[in-house]
Amino acid sequence: MLRQPVRSCLFCETRALLGRPILQPQRPQTRLYAQLQRERAARYAASASQPRGRSGHGGSGRGGSAGPRSRPSRMLLADNVSRPPRLSSDGRPPARHKPEPFAYLNRTKAPPGLEPMQGRKQTRNTGDKFPEAGDVEDSKKRKSRPEPFHALKMQRALSGLPYGSRAQIKKQIEQVDSFEALPLSDTVQAAVKDALPGLEYRIPTPAQRVAIPALLGMGPQKRTRHPAPRSGAESFLLAAETGSGKTLAYLLPTLDAIKGEEAEDAEREATEAAEEAAAKEAQKRDDLFGVEEPLLNKAVDSARPRAIILVPTAELVSQVGAVAKSLSHIVKFRAGPISAAMTPTVIRNRLFNEQGVDVVISTPPLLASIAESNPNILSRVSHLIIDEADSLLDRSFKPSTTEILEKCVPSLKQLVLCSATIPRYLDKYLLERYPTMTRLVTPNLHAIPRRVQLGVVDVNKDPYHGNKMLACADTIWQIGKSNGDYDPAEGKELVPTKRILVFVNEREQTEEVAQYLVKKGIDALAFHRDTDPSRQAKTLASFTGTEKSKKGGEGNEREFGKQSEEASKRVLAHTKVIVTTDLGSRGIDTVSVRHVILYDVPHTTIDFIHRLGRTGRMGRRGRGIVLVGPGDRADVVREVKDAMFRGEALI
Numbered sequence: 001m002l003r004q005p006v007r008s009c010l011f012c013e014t015r016a017l018l019g020r021p022i023l024q025p026q027r028p029q030t031r032l033y034a035q036l037q038r039e040r041a042a043r044y045a046a047s048a049s050q051p052r053g054r055s056g057h058g059g060s061g062r063g064g065s066a067g068p069r070s071r072p073s074r075m076l077l078a079d080n081v082s083r084p085p086r087l088s089s090d091g092r093p094p095a096r097h098k099p100e101p102f103a104y105l106n107r108t109k110a111p112p113g114l115e116p117m118q119g120r121k122q123t124r125n126t127g128d129k130f131p132e133a134g135d136v137e138d139s140k141k142r143k144s145r146p147e148p149f150h151a152l153k154m155q156r157a158l159s160g161l162p163y164g165s166r167a168q169i170k171k172q173i174e175q176v177d178s179f180e181a182l183p184l185s186d187t188v189q190a191a192v193k194d195a196l197p198g199l200e201y202r203i204p205t206p207a208q209r210v211a212i213p214a215l216l217g218m219g220p221q222k223r224t225r226h227p228a229p230r231s232g233a234e235s236f237l238l239a240a241e242t243g244s245g246k247t248l249a250y251l252l253p254t255l256d257a258i259k260g261e262e263a264e265d266a267e268r269e270a271t272e273a274a275e276e277a278a279a280k281e282a283q284k285r286d287d288l289f290g291v292e293e294p295l296l297n298k299a300v301d302s303a304r305p306r307a308i309i310l311v312p313t314a315e316l317v318s319q320v321g322a323v324a325k326s327l328s329h330i331v332k333f334r335a336g337p338i339s340a341a342m343t344p345t346v347i348r349n350r351l352f353n354e355q356g357v358d359v360v361i362s363t364p365p366l367l368a369s370i371a372e373s374n375p376n377i378l379s380r381v382s383h384l385i386i387d388e389a390d391s392l393l394d395r396s397f398k399p400s401t402t403e404i405l406e407k408c409v410p411s412l413k414q415l416v417l418c419s420a421t422i423p424r425y426l427d428k429y430l431l432e433r434y435p436t437m438t439r440l441v442t443p444n445l446h447a448i449p450r451r452v453q454l455g456v457v458d459v460n461k462d463p464y465h466g467n468k469m470l471a472c473a474d475t476i477w478q479i480g481k482s483n484g485d486y487d488p489a490e491g492k493e494l495v496p497t498k499r500i501l502v503f504v505n506e507r508e509q510t511e512e513v514a515q516y517l518v519k520k521g522i523d524a525l526a527f528h529r530d531t532d533p534s535r536q537a538k539t540l541a542s543f544t545g546t547e548k549s550k551k552g553g554e555g556n557e558r559e560f561g562k563q564s565e566e567a568s569k570r571v572l573a574h575t576k577v578i579v580t581t582d583l584g585s586r587g588i589d590t591v592s593v594r595h596v597i598l599y600d601v602p603h604t605t606i607d608f609i610h611r612l613g614r615t616g617r618m619g620r621r622g623r624g625i626v627l628v629g630p631g632d633r634a635d636v637v638r639e640v641k642d643a644m645f646r647g648e649a650l651i
């Protein structure tokens with residue numbers, strides 16, 4: 001009986017019809033190829049005698065378990081595949097008929113005839129030849145090196161300062177190693193010791209070394225593109241990193257200058273009075289029957305300060321006012337700090353004092369409104385200082401700041417803008433408005449102090465699962481519980497209580513986060529623009545180290561402790577927290593703060609610098625912790641962290 005053929009697929013039938021393997025390659029029968037075919041045929045014949053496997057059409061199974069009638073794999077390599085090609089009689093590889101399209105792959109040297117042609121554009125790696133293996137590696141290395149500030153370049157908020165200029169400034173200020181080396185008068189020198197009594201405070205900071213000689217008209221100054229004008233006020237931009245003593249850097253030369261002016265005025269008045277007396281005497285001698293003129297009381301020169309310092313917040317008014325007051329004991333001048341947090345009576349008494357006022361410290365809106373009703377108040381100002389200039393020339397403060405500036409112009413001798421950052425908008429504005437302005441910058445401008453470390457908490461991970469408030473509370477508990485942060489050998493202030501600043505981006509969040517922290521047994525207070533001014537001062541006092549008396553300190557302890565004890569039984573002892581916005585990040589000298597938590601990733605590097613600048617002040621140690629939650633720019637945080645690690649300036 002004729003055996004029925006096994007049911008097979010179209011593929012097998014077609015093969016049977018053709019009488020040869022259907023996918024037999026149509027290549028020229030070279031000797032090597034013929035040998036390969038013979039070997040394949042033998043293997044095929046051997047496998048055909050084996051029992052049939054599962055594969056219907058004789059193809060090999062997937063995992064390489066070839067069936068009995070399986071077709072040999074087309075991927076099989078010839079046994080002699082690794083043999084080098086046979087050389088011709090002159091020792092060269094046999095000539096090919098046709099150059100294969102991929103024949104030039106994997107070569108490290110250009111084949112003869114393919115050398116670069118004359119006048120052809122050369123490759124970047126080697127200049128005039130085909131890249132060597134080493135060159136290729138070099139270029140790979142160059143390419144693979146991650147480009148710094150990739151994410152930050154997208155926002156690029158700060159104006160740059162070349163590293164060459166930084167090195168030059170560093171070299172220039174190296175020689176000044178004491179306050180005595182600075183061109184300050186003896187009285188001001190003596191006052192420095194009074195204002196900075198600690199032993200560690202004997203060396204001027206880079207900001208002071210750069211600014212003091214320049215503001216006194218001595219020392220090397222870096223001019224902008226245009227030469228300084230012969231007449232009119234001199235203008236300066238003092239930019240130095242946070243916590244670098246900028247207040248004294250502008251205050252000391254200003255006091256020196258106004259004391260000099262005062263002495264000149266007194267001398268001139270004395271000469272004028274002597275001349276007047278001599279003239280009267282002569283007139284009396286000539287006119288025997290003349291009636292003596294009655295003595296008139298000279299009008300008191302009240303509310304006509306010689307210097308004005310503008311700052312953005314009431315807290316800064318009291319901070320700078322306190323420094324000025326401590327200097328005034330020796331330098332002998334009258335300082336009048338005024339802010340909206342004071343009563344109208346206090347403001348009036350400070351400004352319209354019958355003994356006069358020499359230096360007024362104020363916020364721009366308040367002074368602008370006073371100057372509207374009393375224009376005389378700005379008629380004698382010779383020195384105007386705009387502290388935190390990046391804020392005061394920003395949209396919200398700019399109208400009142402420029403109004404004061406314009407009113408001061410007729411008598412102004414020196415304008416000083418002071419800031420920890422030079423944002424690009426400020427740079428542009430100053431180049432247009434004050435093209436001759438002298439820029440006094442420090443070598444570490446825009447870098448976060450070296451002793452500040454940055455940690456990152458990934459809120460998306462366990463155990464927070466995106467809950468930022470929980471992550472914040474947990475971080476604070478960990479800081480509060482740790483005991484390794486306070487090193488008595490490190491600074492004079494051994495802080496028994498840990499002070500932590502938490503920065504949020506939106507004002508509304510301050511209350512929300514503070515309340516949550518209180519629920520978790522943490523002593524936390526919200527600090528924002530709408531906080532009651534007297535409470536604001538109390539809240540900040542223990543953070544800025546301005547609480548002097550024990551009584552005041554106890555008051556603050558009570559202010560802080562009250563809420564958390566009410567809300568929770570489990571209380572984190574010896575830890576105080578302020579939850580604040582950018583308001584708390586400008587200029588406030590929070591010397592006792594060792595930890596700053598960035599609850600939100602700041603919008604720009606400007607905010608990074610100011611917020612992290614509340615810790616690690618004046619060479620102290622500090623730690624910043626960023627909570628990176630869902631939707632936060634982790635790439636920006638990574639780049640800031642890398643830059644801090646390398647000690648580089650942010651962009």
Ligand SMILES: Nc1ncnc2c1ncn2[C@@H]1O[C@H](COP(=O)(O)OP(=O)(O)OP(=O)(O)O)[C@@H](O)[C@H]1O
Nearest residue numbers: 201203204205242243244245246247420587589618
């Ligand atoms: N030469 C000095 N040596 C040691 N400490 C100093 C010196 N000059 C100032 N300080 C102290 O450094 C601290 C910071 O000073 P200041 O507030 O002026 O810094 P800043 O540069 O204005 O900071 P910010 O940019 O945050 O406004 C103050 O406590 C001040 O007393």
